[in-house]
Amino acid sequence: MATIKDVAKLAGVAVSTASYALNQSSKVAPQTARKVIDAARVLNYQKNGIARDLKRNKTDTILLILHNLAGPFYSELVRGVQDTLQSLNYGLIACSSMGGRDSTASRFLAERRADGAIILASNLGDQEIERAARKDFPIVVLDRLILNHDSIMSVVVDNKSGGYEAAKHLIDRGHRDIAYLSGPLDSRDNLQRRKGFEQAMQEAAIPIRPKWLLKGEFTRQGGYLATKMLILQGDLPSAIFAGNDEMAIGAMNALKDAGIKVPRQISVIGFDDIEMSRYTTPQLTTVSQANYEVGSLSAHLIYRSIKEEIAKKDYIMPTELIIRDSSRELMKEVRGQREQV
Amino acid sequence: MATIKDVAKLAGVAVSTASYALNQSSKVAPQTARKVIDAARVLNYQKNGIARDLKRNKTDTILLILHNLAGPFYSELVRGVQDTLQSLNYGLIACSSMGGRDSTASRFLAERRADGAIILASNLGDQEIERAARKDFPIVVLDRLILNHDSIMSVVVDNKSGGYEAAKHLIDRGHRDIAYLSGPLDSRDNLQRRKGFEQAMQEAAIPIRPKWLLKGEFTRQGGYLATKMLILQGDLPSAIFAGNDEMAIGAMNALKDAGIKVPRQISVIGFDDIEMSRYTTPQLTTVSQANYEVGSLSAHLIYRSIKEEIAKKDYIMPTELIIRDSSRELMKEVRGQREQV
DNA sequence: CTGTTAGCGCATTCAA
DNA sequence: TTGAATGCGCTAACAG
Secondary structure (H helix, E strand, O other): OOOHHHHHHHHOOOHHHHHHHHOOOOOOOHHHHHHHHHHHHHHOOOOOHHHHHHHHOOOOEEEEEEOOOOOOOOHHHHHHHHHHHHHOOOEEEEEEOOOHHHOHHHHHHHOOOOOEEEEEOOOOOHHHHHHHOEOOEOEEEOOOOOOOOOOEEEEEEOHHHHHHHHHHHHHHOOOOOEEEEEOOOOOHHHHHHHHHHHHHHHHOOOOOOHHHEEEOOOOHHHHHHHHHHHHHHOOOOOEEEEOOHHHHHHHHHHHHHOOOOOOOOOEEEOOEOOHHHHOOOOOOEEEEEOHHHHHHHHHHHHHHHHOOOOOOOOEEEOEEEEOOOOOOOOOHHHHHHHHHO | OOOHHHHHHHHOOOHHHHHHHHOOOOOOOHHHHHHHHHHHHHHOOOOOHHHHHHHHOOOOEEEEEEOOOOOOOOHHHHHHHHHHHHHOOOEEEEEEOOOHHHOHHHHHHHOOOOOEEEEEOOOOOHHHHHHHOEOOEOEEEOOOOOOOOOOEEEEEEOHHHHHHHHHHHHHHOOOOOEEEEEOOOOOHHHHHHHHHHHHHHHHOOOOOOHHHEEEOOOOHHHHHHHHHHHHHHOOOOOEEEEOOHHHHHHHHHHHHHOOOOOOOOOEEEOOEOOHHHHOOOOOOEEEEEOHHHHHHHHHHHHHHHHOOOOOOOOEEEOEEEEOOOOOOOOOHHHHHHHHHO
């Protein structure tokens, strides 16, 4: 590997001159620059980015930490981050936090191989994140609230209000027997969504039946199994509110397998508005989050933190109910029937 | 930021001793090590990974280059890479090649910020890849064939045979009027798939009608628009072979919008077996690639190249036809009707 | 405009 | 077993 020294030597100039020339500094005469550039080409010189980072003490790169690089994740969110950082002239690298303390994410976080990080990985401990964040290494967390830390900003979706809207949508259409398909209990998202659900039920004075509170781990399979159980129980609700779309899809699969028609016999509603939710049969009613905006905002926050133009602040983003075909008005006769039970 | 110097000072030892202690070397007395570890904890010391990389001249990290981090990409492939590298104790970072020479991918490639790269990004030039690859920076390319370079290995899917199988499947079921929905003309994948299609047509002595050769850029929208055009043309084929699933989905949407039933009135077949292909209505017949294996193999190849246990070699992976519901036997009466045309 | 020089933080060699 | 010294490749302050 040719180094800048070799280039300087071949061009017959000092290393610093070569460096200036290679970095398009105006301090160097055009002809000298020419010589340097030529020498670099001849030697097929490529700057060593690592040495550069070490010296400059910055990388112009932001780290995006996902639980699993192989998805499913919010592609709109990533797109928001990607577009924004590109326009700010920052690089973006993504890595996974799978594997605990040995994960690439943990390594990069601890060893500070970027200028900041955006984290969407619930398996990373708050503590680890808090230890990594500093003034010169701001972090935006997307899936949790970490307050009281000067260099950590939280951007969260208003899950509670989203959950409320979703539940209200069902209630307004005559549903009273509603099951909630829960995600992991340690997930903030899940908790908030459920709180919104509970609030709507309470306002409508509908008691929540424990046997219609199921667990599905936010996965398609989890939703499938939980719904299977629900079906086996015999006493089906008239609607299922799934804590996320993946589980809702699993639930619809289970219902389909059991010959139960959605939405004719049972309504299903999800949360997230993942792309697939437009391609299920029937199309899934769900709650949408402004994911692109979340991503873009996160990138801006990191950027402005680095440039120290910003005081720490946290954000709560609104949600929007997307009504599609998997939910519908409870039929009158069924309503009557059910009330007899 | 505390550096190793601070740790050494606090522990009352030399920097080298601190370094050894921190790296679990056996050259240091247990009690000395203890002191160092404690000092590190007190100072909340975190090693500077960049300095370490510079000194060691390696990063223990592999770079995965995707055209667009925000997908859609082959998640099974990424999973294969991810799992394998993790088991080999290598880190994985992913970045996008969007933005041409300013992209993070180009920077990382040129500045060699990793120990090797796996590339699945057709917008990167062969030349750029060739310039980056060296003995100590092996590259695996997945979407193209680059031979004659000692440090570049190609792992490609047998697209031609896949295209042949898909076309044959249609032909065997009585279809003769088949449109081919093409991806970007500079895409090797697309070209090979089409070649397979042409071969099958030729063997069956079916002429290829230029007006049924459409372009869709491998995107859903591209497939949608191309199919819209096809419909407007008036003379519909009895089957559409889309160069990838995204376009096939776009095509099915266009057909649905026009009230044309799949597969009753027209068969559709895709390529890739993306996850969504199981969730379309009807489910999409397509060609599957062993993506997990491709990813895993690529990771192994990089690893073994780094460890210099390997001679350069290229791989062609087989495909498999996945028959679902979007394709079916051409009805006899239609067959007759068509033959009159 | 150009050259000399001092580190960036760390791992590692060589002496002690 | 420990410590002093060196250099990875680069940038940037400073001096000329």
